[in-house]
Amino acid sequence: xPAAHLSAAPPALPEVSERDxxxxxxxxxxxxxxxxxxxxxxxxCTMKYNPKLCDTVAALPGLAACxxxxxxxxxxxxxALLWSLEQALCRVTGTAAATLQPAAGAQGELxxxxxxxxxxxxxxxxxxxxxxxxxxxxxxxxxxxxxxxxAVEVPSDARGQVDLDALRRLVDTDxxxxxxxxxxxxxxxETDILDIAATIHSVDGLLYYDGANLNAxxxxxxxxxxxxxxxxxxxxxxxxxxxxGGGPGAGPVAVSERLAPFLPGRCPVRPxxxxxxxxxxxxxxxxxxxxxxxxRPRPRPSLRLPPGQRR
Numbered sequence: 632x633p634a635a636h637l638s639a640a641p642p643a644l645p646e647v648s649e650r651d652x653x654x655x656x657x658x659x660x661x662x663x664x665x666x667x668x669x670x671x672x673x674x675x676c677t678m679k680y681n682p683k684l685c686d687t688v689a690a691l692p693g694l695a696a697c698x699x700x701x702x703x704x705x706x707x708x709x710x711a712l713l714w715s716l717e718q719a720l721c722r723v724t725g726t727a728a729a730t731l732q733p734a735a736g737a738q739g740e741l742x743x744x745x746x747x748x749x750x751x752x753x754x755x756x757x758x759x760x761x762x763x764x765x766x767x768x769x770x771x772x773x774x775x776x777x778x779x780x781x782a783v784e785v786p787s788d789a790r791g792q793v794d795l796d797a798l799r800r801l802v803d804t805d806x807x808x809x810x811x812x813x814x815x816x817x818x819x820x821e822t823d824i825l826d827i828a829a830t831i832h833s834v835d836g837l838l839y840y841d842g843a844n845l846n847a848x849x850x851x852x853x854x855x856x857x858x859x860x861x862x863x864x865x866x867x868x869x870x871x872x873x874x875x876g877g878g879p880g881a882g883p884v885a886v887s888e889r890l891a892p893f894l895p896g897r898c899p900v901r902p903x904x905x906x907x908x909x910x911x912x913x914x915x916x917x918x919x920x921x922x923x924x925x926x927r928p929r930p931r932p933s934l935r936l937p938p939g940q941r942r
Contacts, residue, residue: 685871710899717899720885724840724862725855728891730898731883732914737770739863739882740841742895742913744778746861746886747808747837749893749910756835758807764793766815768843780807791817795826802830808837813857814844828858837861837890845869860887 647655689695697709717729733739744761751758760781763771775782783801788794792815809831814820821827831838840859846869854862866872866881886894896909 682871714899714901717883720864720883723849723853724845724864724885725853726859726862726885727855727888728894729883729885730894731881732895732898732912733863733882733884734914736843736863736865736867736882737774738913739865739884740770740774741777742882742910743839743861743863743884744774744780745910746884746890746893747839748778748780749908750837750890751807751835753893753908754835758805758836760805761807761839762798762801762809762831764809764811764815766791766793766812766817766819767810768812768816768841771810771812771841775810785809787817791815791819792821793823793827795823795830798827799830802834802836804834806831806834806836808839808860810839810841811859812841812843813854814847816843818844818847820848824857832858839863843868855885855887860890862886 693708697706703710713731717731720729721727730742733742747761760783761775761778762783762785763775764785764787766787772782785801786794786797788797793811798809809827811821811824811827813824828838837860838858840854840857840862842854842862842864845854845864849869862885864883864885866883872881884894892908893910895912897912
């Protein structure tokens with residue numbers, strides 16, 4: 632090292648013993664509020680639970696060491712997991728098809744609304760307003776605005792549920808759909824859900840399910856059976872995806888059969904299929920056409936470089 636780049640004096644760092652250093656950082660960690668100390672008091676996210684086993688499984692080399700740019704033939708196991716998860720989400724929500732591409736709940740909301748707009752457009756319609764109950768999840772109005780719609784509030788009745796008479800007065804041919812959280816943010820199940828669905832469908836509108844409170848009904852009743860056409864899930868609420876801080880929270884979207892052709896591509900499929908009406912990609916990756924092999928995946932190809940090529 633040339634003398635000109637050497638310091639003339641040692642850095643002015645505090646001299647701390649190892650014992651004091653460990654005690655300092657251990658003390659700081661005990662001051663942090665974490666899932667080990669209690670639930671996070673953030674709206675419906677208080678229902679979440681992240682078993683440590685799920686973090687351990689997610690860190691397995693076969694999952695964590697996969698690069699999103701790898702060719703499809705090298706990641707058949709990953710694609711099979713994605714395909715199987717989509718099928719499982721469809722079963723628990725009562726829907727026909729799903730996409731895992733939205734990277735967060737907010738992106739899932741926007742994707743669902745873009746699906747709504749694409750479906751109406753394919754029928755030569757351009758309704759402008761989306762109805763939102765005053766008991767809905769707080770992000771709904773922002774997502775509606777971003778999707779180019781006008782947000783119209785639906786009041787609650789004395790029970791804390793959607794005022795069905797008020798809803799019927801607001802619904803007309805300019806209604807693209809209704810975004811509904813069920814149970815709502817008050818914690819009540821919308822007992823008039825079948826009448827609500829019939830009212831929206833009577834004007835060719837779509838019923839959108841915000842999955843913020845899906846945990847409360849999971850395994851008891853399915854949104855698809857209630858008449859919902861679009862179901863967005865918050866996997867950090869209902870399942871064990873880590874939450875917050877811009878982290879790996881995910882917001883899959885599941886849809887009824889008539890909306891399946893509009894789901895974002897590319898998607899893992901078995902057997903190979905295409906969706907010519909798809910709305911595009913909400914995320915960067917899923918770029919290669921990830922077709923699952925019909926037969927047993929071929930052995931992983933050799934990664935050796937040609938002779939003379941530098942490593």
